[in-house]
Amino acid sequence: MEPLFELAIRLPTRASRGLLRALHSQLRAAIINGRLKPGVQMPSTRALAASHGVSRNTVLAAYALLLGEGYLIARGGSGTYIAETLPRSLADKPKAGEESYDRRLNAAWRRRRPPFGRGAPQPAPRLSFQLGVPDIGLFPFDIWRRLSARALRRFAKARPAYHDPQGLLTLREAIAKHTSSTRAVACRPDDVVVTAGAQQAFDLLARTLVTPQRTVVAVENPGYPPLRAALIAAGAKVVPIPVDSEGLVVNGVPDDARIICVTPSHQFPLGTAMSMRRRTALLEFARARNAVVIEDDYDCEFRFADRPLDALQTLDRAACVFYVGTFSKSLFPAIRLGFVACPPWARRTLVTAKEYADSRCPELMQHTLAAFIAEGHLVRHVRKMRAIYSERRQALLHGLHSQFGHSLEPIPSAAGLHLAAFCKTSRDPDTIVERARLSGVGLYTLNRFATGKNVPPGLVFGYGAIEKAAITEGLTLLRRAW
Amino acid sequence: MEPLFELAIRLPTRASRGLLRALHSQLRAAIINGRLKPGVQMPSTRALAASHGVSRNTVLAAYALLLGEGYLIARGGSGTYIAETLPRSLADKPKAGEESYDRRLNAAWRRRRPPFGRGAPQPAPRLSFQLGVPDIGLFPFDIWRRLSARALRRFAKARPAYHDPQGLLTLREAIAKHTSSTRAVACRPDDVVVTAGAQQAFDLLARTLVTPQRTVVAVENPGYPPLRAALIAAGAKVVPIPVDSEGLVVNGVPDDARIICVTPSHQFPLGTAMSMRRRTALLEFARARNAVVIEDDYDCEFRFADRPLDALQTLDRAACVFYVGTFSKSLFPAIRLGFVACPPWARRTLVTAKEYADSRCPELMQHTLAAFIAEGHLVRHVRKMRAIYSERRQALLHGLHSQFGHSLEPIPSAAGLHLAAFCKTSRDPDTIVERARLSGVGLYTLNRFATGKNVPPGLVFGYGAIEKAAITEGLTLLRRAW
Numbered sequence: 001m002e003p004l005f006e007l008a009i010r011l012p013t014r015a016s017r018g019l020l021r022a023l024h025s026q027l028r029a030a031i032i033n034g035r036l037k038p039g040v041q042m043p044s045t046r047a048l049a050a051s052h053g054v055s056r057n058t059v060l061a062a063y064a065l066l067l068g069e070g071y072l073i074a075r076g077g078s079g080t081y082i083a084e085t086l087p088r089s090l091a092d093k094p095k096a097g098e099e100s101y102d103r104r105l106n107a108a109w110r111r112r113r114p115p116f117g118r119g120a121p122q123p124a125p126r127l128s129f130q131l132g133v134p135d136i137g138l139f140p141f142d143i144w145r146r147l148s149a150r151a152l153r154r155f156a157k158a159r160p161a162y163h164d165p166q167g168l169l170t171l172r173e174a175i176a177k178h179t180s181s182t183r184a185v186a187c188r189p190d191d192v193v194v195t196a197g198a199q200q201a202f203d204l205l206a207r208t209l210v211t212p213q214r215t216v217v218a219v220e221n222p223g224y225p226p227l228r229a230a231l232i233a234a235g236a237k238v239v240p241i242p243v244d245s246e247g248l249v250v251n252g253v254p255d256d257a258r259i260i261c262v263t264p265s266h267q268f269p270l271g272t273a274m275s276m277r278r279r280t281a282l283l284e285f286a287r288a289r290n291a292v293v294i295e296d297d298y299d300c301e302f303r304f305a306d307r308p309l310d311a312l313q314t315l316d317r318a319a320c321v322f323y324v325g326t327f328s329k330s331l332f333p334a335i336r337l338g339f340v341a342c343p344p345w346a347r348r349t350l351v352t353a354k355e356y357a358d359s360r361c362p363e364l365m366q367h368t369l370a371a372f373i374a375e376g377h378l379v380r381h382v383r384k385m386r387a388i389y390s391e392r393r394q395a396l397l398h399g400l401h402s403q404f405g406h407s408l409e410p411i412p413s414a415a416g417l418h419l420a421a422f423c424k425t426s427r428d429p430d431t432i433v434e435r436a437r438l439s440g441v442g443l444y445t446l447n448r449f450a451t452g453k454n455v456p457p458g459l460v461f462g463y464g465a466i467e468k469a470a471i472t473e474g475l476t477l478l479r480r481a482w
Numbered sequence: 483m484e485p486l487f488e489l490a491i492r493l494p495t496r497a498s499r500g501l502l503r504a505l506h507s508q509l510r511a512a513i514i515n516g517r518l519k520p521g522v523q524m525p526s527t528r529a530l531a532a533s534h535g536v537s538r539n540t541v542l543a544a545y546a547l548l549l550g551e552g553y554l555i556a557r558g559g560s561g562t563y564i565a566e567t568l569p570r571s572l573a574d575k576p577k578a579g580e581e582s583y584d585r586r587l588n589a590a591w592r593r594r595r596p597p598f599g600r601g602a603p604q605p606a607p608r609l610s611f612q613l614g615v616p617d618i619g620l621f622p623f624d625i626w627r628r629l630s631a632r633a634l635r636r637f638a639k640a641r642p643a644y645h646d647p648q649g650l651l652t653l654r655e656a657i658a659k660h661t662s663s664t665r666a667v668a669c670r671p672d673d674v675v676v677t678a679g680a681q682q683a684f685d686l687l688a689r690t691l692v693t694p695q696r697t698v699v700a701v702e703n704p705g706y707p708p709l710r711a712a713l714i715a716a717g718a719k720v721v722p723i724p725v726d727s728e729g730l731v732v733n734g735v736p737d738d739a740r741i742i743c744v745t746p747s748h749q750f751p752l753g754t755a756m757s758m759r760r761r762t763a764l765l766e767f768a769r770a771r772n773a774v775v776i777e778d779d780y781d782c783e784f785r786f787a788d789r790p791l792d793a794l795q796t797l798d799r800a801a802c803v804f805y806v807g808t809f810s811k812s813l814f815p816a817i818r819l820g821f822v823a824c825p826p827w828a829r830r831t832l833v834t835a836k837e838y839a840d841s842r843c844p845e846l847m848q849h850t851l852a853a854f855i856a857e858g859h860l861v862r863h864v865r866k867m868r869a870i871y872s873e874r875r876q877a878l879l880h881g882l883h884s885q886f887g888h889s890l891e892p893i894p895s896a897a898g899l900h901l902a903a904f905c906k907t908s909r910d911p912d913t914i915v916e917r918a919r920l921s922g923v924g925l926y927t928l929n930r931f932a933t934g935k936n937v938p939p940g941l942v943f944g945y946g947a948i949e950k951a952a953i954t955e956g957l958t959l960l961r962r963a964w
Contacts, residue, residue, distance in 0.1 A: 018758045018762070021797055021799075022792060022796065022797065025668065025796055025797055025798075025799065026666050026668070026792070026796060028668065029662060029666070029667075029668025029669075029796065030662070032668060032670060035659075035662065035663075100772065101772075101801055101802075101825070101827040101828075102827045102828070102831075103772070104691065104740065104772060104773070104774050104802075104827075104828075105690055105691060105828060105831050106689070106690055106691060106692060106693050106697075107693065109689065109690040109831050109834070109835060110831055112831070112834050112835075112838075113834065114647070114833075114834055114837050115837070115838075136638070137638075139638070141634055141635070141637070141638035144634065145631050145634045145635070148630060148631075148634065149627050149630075149631065152623055152626065152627045152630065153623070153627070155623070155816065156618070156619075156621070156623035163816075165596070180511065180512070180517060181517070184508050184511065185511075186507065186508075186510070186511025186512075186514060187511075188514065195840075196678060196840035196841075197840055197841055199838075199839070199840050199841045200839060200840035203838060203839050203840065207588070207591065207715075208587055208588055208591040209586065209587060209588060210588060211588050211589065212694065215588075226837075226838070226841075229838050230838050230839075233689075233835075233838050258586065276500040280500065280503075290582065290583075290585070290586060291586070292586050310504060310508070314504065314507055314508055314511060315503055315504060315507055316507075317507065319583055320583075320586075334637065334645075334844060334845035334846055335844060335846075336840065336841070336842070336843065336844040336845075337844075343583070345583040345584045345586075346583075346584065346586075346587060349584075349587050349591050349592055349594070351596075352591070352594050352595065352596055353591060353594075353715075355596050355597070355708075356594070356597075356681075356685060356708070356711050356712050356715050357681070357682060357685050357712075357839065358677075358678035358679055358681050358682035358685065358818065358840070359678075359679055359681045359708075359818070360818070361818065362816060362817065362818040362819075362844060362847060363816035363818075364816055364817075364847075365844060365846075365847070
């Protein structure tokens with residue numbers, strides 16, 4: 001049995017020092033990553049030397065090193081084996097002198113943690129009021145597959161080229177047309193920068209707009225943690241600003257704020273729409289102080305009222321609003337495509353930042369999405385889903401009213417894929433959420449999205465990916481856990 | 483004719499000031515982005531007021547504003563029209579007070595330019611020795627389409643979830659196995675971070691490893707401009723280090739360098755492989771100074787020699803090498819997927835940075851790529867292409883020898899998709915490249931990839947996306963242009 005012959009052991013030059021190192025490190029690598037399984041017998045030093053054209057002494061030396069390090073064990077006269085008890089952490093555990101390895105990292109990054117903690121935002125219980133996800137079970141994947149196959153066929157015949165970091169023109173045209181007609185956003189294809197989801201839009205805006213350790217940025221509190229994370233990573237001085245029933249309290253924004261981030265159509269996570277008075281005040285603030293506004297319009301394709309407010313960008317006369325859109329909610333999150341409709345003065349810099357960050361978005365996805373929008377599938381899908389989400393929302397509101405009338409007060413909201421409610425009792429939301437989780441119901445506390453302690457106790461229910469019957473069942477279980 | 487009825491004009495509240503603003507800005511937006519075409523007659527103020535339930539005075543005021551701004555013109559008694567001569571630049575040109583808008587940008591970013599200038603790296607002439615692109619005409623897109631459709635079908639049935647920012651486990655398993663067997667890179671699935679191409683790997687490494695205005699980074703000169711760009715954007719003090727026939731001149735690296743970036747298998751753009759002596763010296767330098775090495779192994783699946791040198795990472799015993807791989811060359815650039823095989827101490831931070839940057843890579847592409855690798859298609863495709871590229875390389879070498887024996891000296895190279903050659907005559911490479919371009923032949927000067935003037939005159943020929951016959955024809959035309 002000569003397991004090594006199946007391995008890609010490649011030995012460099014004839015200089016024996018290099019040979020020994022290479023042989024040792026490759027054998028070690030094969031053991032660590034499992035190509036050589038624990039307990040397997042190693043070939044004899046003679047056989048290995050012969051098969052790889054190296055001296056037997058080199059192989060002996062490599063085996064000796066591996067024996068010393070505990071990767072191999074010698075069993076009396078019967079040969080050399082891969083250690084059975086090889087701890088997986090062998091390669092992970094810092095050896096002597098390795099403790100300081102992570103000092104090689106930028107100190108700020110070393111401290112940073114994922115915005116929602118490691119892993120998925122929430123472990124998935126049986127009945128999950130998960131936030132930020134649409135119902136992909138109802139997505140017309142057959143159409144997507146057809147358009148995707150067509151894009152691939154065309155792409156295969158096209159001339160190879162590195163494409164525009166701003167995004168494919170056909171996609172930017174489709175986005176400009178769609179967004180101006182559904183959200184009254186004033187933009188031309190030239191104003192659109194295609195990004196890897198909304199998160200990359202936030203990251204690129206943070207990097208290009210923030211001067212580290214100087215720029216003051218106002219964010220909503222409660223708000224969207226990953227946006228906050230991108231701003232902090234770019235060196236912004238982030239100031240959380242309270243939100244009330246009219247949206248961001250513009251009076252609370254410090255005079256020196258140069259970026260103000262808002263979710264005016266459907267505040268995340270409270271769900272309120274920003275009043276026209278506040279919108280006007282915010283735009284006036286930005287105009288007067290040469291500040292900019294980042295408008296995150298994350299789920300506003302789904303509106304359930306007759307007369308929705310327009311995007312803030314529509315009212316912008318000082319070229320200060322960056323409108324961020326995403327297809328994670330209207331299509332599916334795995335598409336990882338979003339965009340910024342940006343003022344002309346910022347476009348070139350934003351595109352340069354995109355090129356520095358990852359060159360551009362995958363062309364095949366862009367082609368497919370462009371066709372999906374241009375051929376009317378997006379509008380049809382949104383229309384269909386709007387009716388479904390509206391029913392779910394009604395079921396949720398009804399259940400909250402009938403089962404939690406005395407304990408929860410839903411926050412008025414006319415759009416989106418989630419609903420928040422304030423707690424009217426003194427029960428601790430964290431305890432409720434934890435007990436609900438144990439009963440198989442997933443939901444969120446408001447304070448999960450807050451900075452500091454000044455957000456009233458409350459709960460957040462996503463209804464994008466949970467069916468009507470499950471909503472009712474989930475609320476019943478929640479009632480019991482309560 | 484009532485063109486406005488087709489428009490998504492949405493009016494906010496009944497407060498007339500907000501109404502006027504909204505009506506004005508939406509009409510203006512519709513004109514700017516072309517939904518209202520030049521020359522079209524506007525509806526009467528009366529009709530518009532009635533259809534949108536606003537007072538006629540509001541509509542009159544909005545029209546008056548638009549007339550004043552030049553978006554509308556009044557034609558005697560016949561009504562109001564969209565201005566025919568509406569300059570497209572109306573919205574782009576800074577108005578009074580707008581000159582300073584771009585002061586809102588971070589000053590450093592405002593100055594930055596794309597690494598290769600705006601647009602494609604090179605305009606595409608008829609016969610193009612384009613760099614960095616494989617021959618996608620020979621890619622098995624039928625297989626890719628089948629795997630992609632299967633991934634979509636499975637995905638459509640899967641439970642919705644936000645996935646791991648590090649990358650899908652199946653893809654990381656496939657990458658770890660493939661890279662350890664083809665490049666002897668010692669990595670486990672846990673060590674792999676999936677990125678949006680090599681460029682995002684560079685960007686994430688720059689952001690997490692560089693302390694702005696402090697970290698000294700050594701890069702090869704000549705080298706790869708987009709890597710340099712990402713490092714500078716992260717605030718690194720970038721020091722260009724000369725490259726000779728053995729690769730990076732390690733003696734030239736300043737003592738305080740904390741990151742050293744190299745292309746050891748196939749120097750970009752010279753094409754040489756780093757000698758074992760230099761590799762050992764570089765790793766010793768990094769170990770002694772607690773520095774790290776970024777190894778860009780961009781096109782080394784294509785090797786034409788019998789005994790390739792291993793990856794630098796294979797020899798690393800101080801957990802200091804970040805191995806960056808990409809599928810842009812072995813598959814096709816539009817896939818926008820690459821990876822870092824990183825030391826355990828850096829992984830968590832790198833994954834956090836990835837999550838901040840864009841959450842994660844598109845799952846559908848990841849699923850498809852994982853299957854493509856796991857089912858052996860990558861290895862088969864690389865094997866097929868290696869033979870083809872080898873022939874092209876021979877044709878190029880033969881042509882250079884026979885037609886440019888006295889004027890060009892090819893730089894020895896045993897891998898990759900391009901070849902560089904030094905000019906032995908005093909002819910100016912820029913002039914040659916420009917004259918070649920006018921004859922329909924695209925190629926590059928060496929100094930395009932250099933910082934400063936200390937790189938000898940030379941030319942670079944990509945042969946990834948040019949057929950054998952075209953190579954010969956291209957060289958003949960180049961000979962004439964010479």
